[in-house]
Ligand code: FUB
C-alpha cells in the first residue's frame with residue numbers, strides 16, 4: 027500500500043499520467059452493413075466502380091509492371107528462368123494492395139463477379155510469389171532476398187500492412203480467407219525475426235501497426251496485437267538506424283518514445299498512420315497513447331492544418347514545417363495525408379465520443395480528399411495547393427502512385443464512417459443517404475437516411491424496427507442553428523453532449539427523425555499567427571470550403587475584395603461540375619463566383635485561390 031502511494035506521488039511529481047486501456051466509446055458500423063444511396067456520394071461511387079477502379083486496375087496490370095512483378099517473383103529460381111528484375115518503385119506492391127482493398131469495399135455497393143474474380147486472380151499471383159518461409163515483397167524477391175530486412179525505410183512492413191488491410195476488407199466483403207492466410211504466413215515470418223529478444227526494427231513508414239490490429243480483430247490472435255505494440259514501442263530508442271547511418275529521427279517520428287511525443291514532425295502520411303496505430307493499440311493495451319494523441323491532435327489541428335483539412339506544408343519532407351506557417355501556393359497537402367486525417371480522426375471519435383473529431387474528419391473528407399480526384403474519376407492530384415497559377419493539374423497516374431491507389435480504396439469505404447454504436451445509443455456521424463443494418467448486443471436495427479447534404483442541411487432518418495436506444499445526431503461544429511423533430515413534432519427533451527443532440531425514447535418501426543441544419547455562407551478567418559492568410563478570408567458553406575477560379579471571374583479574380591456589406595447568394599447548378607451549389611459574392615461593385623474547392627481544375631486551365639482579400 028505504502029509503495030503504491032509513493033509510486034502515485036512520484037507519478038504526480040513527474041506529471042506522467044497513469045497508463046490505461048481505453049475502451050472505445052463508439053464502435054464503427056462496418057462498411058459491409060451500410061449501403062450508400064446518396065445523391066452526392068452515389069454518383070461518385072458509381073464513377074468509382076465504372077471509371078476509377080478500372081483506371082487503377084489498368085494502370086496496375088497493363089500500363090505498369092505492378093502485377094508483372096508478382097508474376098515474375100513467382101518464377102524466381104524456377105528451372106530455365108533467366109534473370110528477372112523488379113520494375114518500378116520498391117513499394118509498388120502497396121498500390122496493388124490498396125486497389126484490392128478498394129475493390130473489396132466496392133463489392134458492397136457494386137456487387138460484381140468480375141471484380142471478385144479479378145481479386146481472386148491477383149490473390150493467386152500473390153500466393154505463388156510468396157516464399158516458402160512466408161516472405162512476400164516483390165522488390166526483394168526480384169532484387170535479391172539476401173538484401174531483405176537490411177533497410178528499415180524500404181517499406182517491407184508498409185507493404186505488408188496494406189496487404190493485411192486488403193485481405194481483411196476482402197474477408198469481410200466475401201467471407202473468403204485465402205488472402206488472410208497469405209498475410210498470416212508473412213506476419214509469422216516477421217515474428218520469427220523481430221520482437222522481444224530478437225532483432226530490433228523501426229518501420230520507416232508506419233502502417234503495419236494499424237494493420238496488425240485489424241488482423242487481430244478478425245482472427246482473435248493476440249500475438250498480432252503484441253507485435254503491433256512492440257513495433258510502436260521500438261520507436262524513440264535509437265533502434266532506427268538504416269544501413270547508411272543515423273536517420274533523421276524527427277522525419278521518421280523516432281526521436282522520442284511514442285507516448286512521450288509532444289509535437290508533430292516529419293512526414294505527414296507516416297505520422298497519420300502512426301497515430302492510427304497508436305489509437306488502435308490503446309483499445310487493447312495499457313498505454314499513455316490516448317493522452318499523447320490528445321495533445322498531438324491540437325498540434326496538428328490548431329497549428330498545422332489548412333482550412334481544407336489538408337496537412338503537410340512542404341514538399342521537401344512531404345510533411346510539416348513550422349507551426350502557423352501555411353503557405354497556400356506551395357502547400358503540399360498530399361491526398362494521402364488528408365485520407366490519413368480521416369482515418370485518425372475517426373478513431374479519435376471512437377475513443378472519446380466527441381464530435382469535434384468528426385468535424386475534422388468531415389472537413390478533410392469533403393475538401394482535401396475529394397479534391398484528390400477529378401469529377402470524371404480518372405485523374406488525380408497528389409499535391410493539393412490552396413492557390414494555383416493555372417499550371418497545376420490532376421494526372422492519370424504517378425510514378426509514385428500512393429495517392430490514386432489510396433483514393434480508390436478510400437471512396438468506397440465511406441460507409442464505415444456514417445454510423446456508430448454504443449451499448450445505449452445509435453450514433454449518426456455523417457449525413458450521407460444510406461441504408462444500414464446496425465448490430466447491437468441485443469439485436470439489429472435497420473436505419474434509412476435521406477438527405478441532400480452537403481448542399482442542404484435537411485436530414486431524414488427512419489428507424490426500421492423497435493429500438494430502446496438513445497439516438498445521437500452529430501451537430502457539426504459549423505452549424506449554429508438547427509431543429510429536430512420526431513414524426514413531424516418537436517423532438518421534446520433533447521440533451522446535448524460533446525456536439526451530439528441526444529433523443530432518448532423507445533423507438534418503434536417507422537419513426538422518422540428530421541434534423542434541419544441552417545447552412546448559411548460563412549466567412550472564415552485564419553489564426554492571426556498565419557501570416558500567409560493575413561487580410562484574407564475563406565468562404566465556407568456547411569462542410570464545403572469554396573474557391574474562386576479565374577475562368578469564372580474575369581477581372582474580379584484579382585480585384586475583388588470582401589467588404590463588410592458583401593452579400594452571398596447560393597445557387598444550385600445541376601448541369602455544372604457534376605451538379606454543385608455555386609456561391610456568388612457581391613460587394614456592390616463586383617461579383618466573385620465561387621465553386622467548391624474539391625471541384626477546381628475540372629475545366630480549362632485556370633488560376634485558383636481559396637483565400638480572398640478582405641477589406
Ligand atoms: O512512401 C510511401 C508513400 O509514398 C508515402 O506515404 C507518400 O508520401 C509517398 O512518399
Ligand code: ZN
Pocket residue numbers: 360361362363408427428429430432
Ligand atoms: Zn500519396
